[in-house]
Amino acid sequence: MRHAHGPVRLLGVVVALITTMWAAPAQAALTVLCTGFTGCLTVGRTDSGYANVYLQSFWSMKPGHNCTNYVAYRLTHGRLVARPPGTNSALTWGPAARQAGIRVDDVPAVGAVAWWDAGVSGASATSGHVAYVEAVLPGGVLVSEDNLSGDFRWRLMTRLDGTWPSGFIHYPESDGSPAGELTAVASPQVGRLELWGSAMDPDAAGDNRTYLVSLGGPRGTVGAEAFTFQSEFFRFRRLHDVSTRGPTTAYLYALNTAGTAGRDVLLGHRPVTIMRSSxxxxxxxxxxxxxxxxxxxxxxxxxxxxxxxxxxxxxxxxxxxxxxxxxxxxxxxxxxxxxxxxxxxxxxxxxxxxxxxxxxxxxxxx
The missing domain is CATH 2.60.40.1930 (Macroglobulin (MG2) domain)
Structure with missing residues (x-):
């Protein structure tokens, strides 16, 4: 979707503009303060280095001019935020955060993510929108954002101009450990284990994750069968031949990237019956x-x-x-x-x- 953005250069000008907008009727035009990486930098409004890397993917989002990729970049550069499971197109960001126990409310804060559900306040009717909160001012909020098929920009929004988001997501800082979940486990064939899940490491370069599976008990349990595998995708499906047969429990760990902060994380465990031959x-x-x-x-x-x-x-x-x-x-x-x-x-x-x-x-x- 396309949203206008832009900060004001001087606080006095910002306050004056907000005062004017509070008197304006609802559904007023978007207050765009600058557009484009160069245009915004010229007036002192930074993209935090995104212009140099915007063709790369962050949080496995679509690279280029894209609201989710830009916000994912801001959450993983200069700070560490783990991607909650279920965080896909912009409209999913709020529900996925709530499902992960992350606070989503109507209170803006610097560093929070402004989130619009599909079709809300001018957001895309199919994908919603997200933006990064740069400043909170009397009666208004400054956000920076990028737009699919559009451009980077800063803008000002108030509660009265018809652009207020569905909520603000307050992501917690991460210690650098991987985060994700074990979604499902099954045995579709004799001696085969199938796993579905998702994970990412917020301070690791690239998206290639290493996982460890332990069958029959947690990692290190005597007699448990263990193996590792890798996936370059945030969401994965893995089919693996195992020697274990019959009822057991599968434990899935995301291994922390060597040389980075954090620790290995248990993503979940589920009972499963490994199919036996007949x-x-x-x-x-x-x-x-x-x-x-x-x-x-x-x-x-x-x-x-x-x-x-x-x-x-x-x-x-x-x-x-x-x-x-x-x-x-x-x-x-x-x-x-x-x-x-x-x-x-x-x-x-x-x-x-x-x-x-x-x-x-x-x-x-x-």
């Missing part, structure tokens, strides 16, 4: 029968804890479906079959605990 066992009571008889097939599963749905198939035709309980054996009577030799597949469907398996047995019908 074996389907099947045989006919009589493998050779006449057309007048019903075939009967014996079915069992290994290990004995396996349970779930089993289909008996002849090609694409399902002859029977049964539910197997743990440790049970079933003898299933099938429909009569035509004369011939038939390959009958007995197929066990996967569950959250056990992978699928099948066995093909042969029946001769005279």
């Amino acid at each position: 074996t389907t066992r099947a045989s006919f009571v009589d493998s050779t029968i006449t057309r007048s008889r019903h075939p009967k097939v014996r079915i069992s599963l290994a290990p004995t804890q396996a349970s779930g749905t089993v289909d008996v198939m002849r090609g694409t035709t399902r002859l029977a479906r049964v539910t197997m309980e743990s440790g049970t054996r079933r003898t299933v009577t099938l429909p009569r079959q035509r004369k011939g030799r038939w390959a009958i597949k007995v197929r066990y469907h996967r569950t959250t605990s056990f992978g699928s398996s099948s066995r093909t047995v042969y029946l001769r019908v005279r």
